Amino acid sequence: MPLKTETMILNMGPQHPSTHGVLRLELDIEGELILSVKPHIGYLHRCFEKHAEAMTYPQVIPYTDRLDYLAAMGNNFGYVVAVEKLLGIQIPERVEYIRVIMAELQRIASHLVAIATNGADIGALTPFLYLFRDREYILSLFEMTCGARMLYNYMWIGGLSHDIHPDFVRKTKEFINHFRPTVVELNNLLTFNKIFIERTANIGILPIDTAINFGASGPVLRGSGLPFDVRKEDPYSIYNRFDFEIPTGIGLVGTVGDCWDRYYVRVLEMEQSVRIIEQAIDNIPEGNVQSAIPKRIKPPKGTAYARVENPRGELGFFIISDGNLNPFRVKVRAPSFVNLEVMGELCKGHLVADVIAILGSLDIVLGEIDR
C-alpha cells in the first residue's frame, strides 16, 4: 500500500518578518516545495476611497501619503496632478522643478528600502543597515523642507506647502556626492555576491507576456525587459525636459525577468534618478510656490485620470467631480496591488525560501494594496 501523504498548508503571515506588512500568504507545500500560493489581503484596509468622498480636495492629500507610505511624495504627486487636470490650472515652473526633485529623491529612498529589505530577507542584514543610513540623508532633506520624514502632505493642489530651505540645494548635492560611492559599495557587497546571485538569479522568472497580461508595471515589468516608464511614455509635469534612460532587465546573471533582474533594475534606476536631480537642481527658477493655489477648490463636473511613475510602478488616480467641494469618487490604481497578482505564477515549483526572495523582489507596500 502506498504511503498516504498530504500537502501542508502554511499560513505565512499576517504576522511574519518577511511579508512586508500584514499580508497573509497561504502556501500549499509539499515538504519545502510550493504547490500554490494565494495572497490574502485586506488586513490594512482603511477605506481610503470612501473617506476621500467625504473630504474636500485638499483634505484628501494627507490620506494619499498613507497609501504607499514609503513613497508619499509620489502619491501626493499623482493626486495633485489629477486634480490639477480637473481644474485645468497652470503650475509655476519653480513648483514643477521642486516636485520633480522631491519625487526623484523619494524614488531613491523607496528603492533603497526595496533593495535593503530584499537583501535582508535573504539574510544580508548589513547592507540593509547601510542603505537605511543613506536613506536617512533623504529623509533629512525632506524634514528640512516640510518638517515631516515620512508622511509629508507636501504637494498641494497648484503648489507646495513650503518653499525649499535655503540649504536644500547644497545638501542635495552633498547627498549625491555621498550616494554614488555607496551604490558601488552596494554592488560589491550584495548585488554581485555569489550567494545573493544563487538565491535570486533564475528564481521567480516573470516572462514579458505574463507581465503584460497581468498589468504589471514599474520595476516588475521593466525587470522582464520592457522599457515602459510613465515618465517617458506619457510625460507628466516636466519630465520631458530631462535626459534619462529606462533600465530594463537583461538577464545579466540569469534569465530575463528573474528576481535578480528586478532587483538590479532598481539599482540602476537610482542612478537615473540621481541624473534627473542633477539636471534639475541647478535650474530651479525663482518664484512663489503658492501663487497658483486656488482660493476655493471646486472643480467643474467631469472626470480626470492622471498616472505617475511611482517607485513601485504606474500609480493612477481617477477622480470624478460632481461640481462640489469634495470629490464624488476617487479611484486609485495601486501598482503594488497589480504587481502582487503575479505572485501565484512566480512561486510555482519553487521552495519556501524562494517565496521570500520573490516577494521581496516584487516590493509591495500593503498600505497601497489594501488602501
Add this chain to the structure above:
Amino acid sequence: MYQFLYDLIGNEILAGLLVAVVPLTIILVFALFGIWLERKVSAHMQDRLGPMRTGWHGWLQTVADLMKMLQKEDIVATDADKTLYNIAPVLVFSGSFAAYAVIPFSSKLLGSEVEIGIFYVLAISSLVVAGILMAGWSANNKYSLLGAMRAAAQIISYEIPTIIVVLTIVMITGTLSLYKLSELQSGYFWNWMIFGGPGPGLHKFLFIPFMFIGFIILYISTLAEVNRTPFDIPEAESELVAGYHTEYSGMKFAMFFLAEYANMFAVSAIVAAVFFGGYQSPFGYLGNAFNLPWLIPIEQFFWFTAKGLFFVFVQMWLRWTLPRLRVDQLMAVCWKYLIPISFVNLIVVGLISVL
C-alpha cells in the same frame, strides 16, 4: 584535572562535581561574553554602536537580558507534546555542554583526558540533532517543523566532511585524543598541523596545501553544524520566523541560545585544537623564559581562548557579511563539493604519508 582536584580535596564526589562545574562556568561566561561580542561586532560592522547603556560599552547587557529571560512566563502551547517540548532544550544544551568535557583549555585544565576525545566530541554533538528534532516536532508549529527538518538534514550531512577532515589529521598523528594532539603540536607555530605538523622533512612541506584545504572544509562544515550564516537556514528568521525554537519562550529559549553560543565556541575550539596547535603558544612560553613553571598553564589557557575567540569572531564576521543559502544549495555545497574534496584530500594525504 579530576586527579588534581581529588588530591586537593580528598573527596571523590566533591571533586567530580567541581570538574563538572568548570565547563559550565566557562560556557556561561563565554555565552555572556559571546552574545555581547556578537552585538558589538555586528553593530560596528553596520555603523551602529550596539548596547551602550548597561556598564562600560554595554558589557552588562547580556546579564540584563538573562535576568529578563528568567522572569518571563514559560509558555507551552496547548497542542504541544509537553514531555518532548520540555526535554528538547535540555537535550540540546547538554549536547553542547558535554562536548566541553574533553576540550583541552590548557595542559592542566581539561575535564577528562579520554583517548577518543575528538570522536567523543563529534558523537556527543550529534545529540543536538535529536534535541532539535524534538523541539521542532513537539511544538506543533509548522515553522518549527520545517526548521527542524532542515536542521536535521543539514547537521547530519555536514558531519561527514567534518569527520573526514578530522580523520585526515588522525591518520597523520595517530591519535584521537585532543590532549595528545595539542601536545604533539608543541614548540613553535610551524609545528601546528596547518603548517604540516611537527614531523621534519619533505612530508611536512607536502602536507601544507592539503592542510589548508582541510582547514577550510572543516571550518565551513563546522559553521553549518552550528547553524551560522550563511548556513543558518534552520532558524532563518526571515523565512521560518525562528525555526525550531519559534514557540519557546523564557528560560527554555535562553537554553537554546546558550547552546548556540556554547557550540560556536566548541567548534572553534576543535578547529583550534586540530589545526592551530590547541593550547600551544606560537612563540614559546614566558614561563619557560623566566623559569616560572606555574605560568605555563595560564599562558596556555590564554592562547587557547584567544584562538577559539578568533574563530568565533570570524563566524560573526561571516554572519554579518554574507546572505543565506537556500536549503537545496546548502545540500549541494556539502554533497557535491565538500565531501568529494575532503575524500580526495584524505587519500592524497594518505599517499604522502606512505611515501
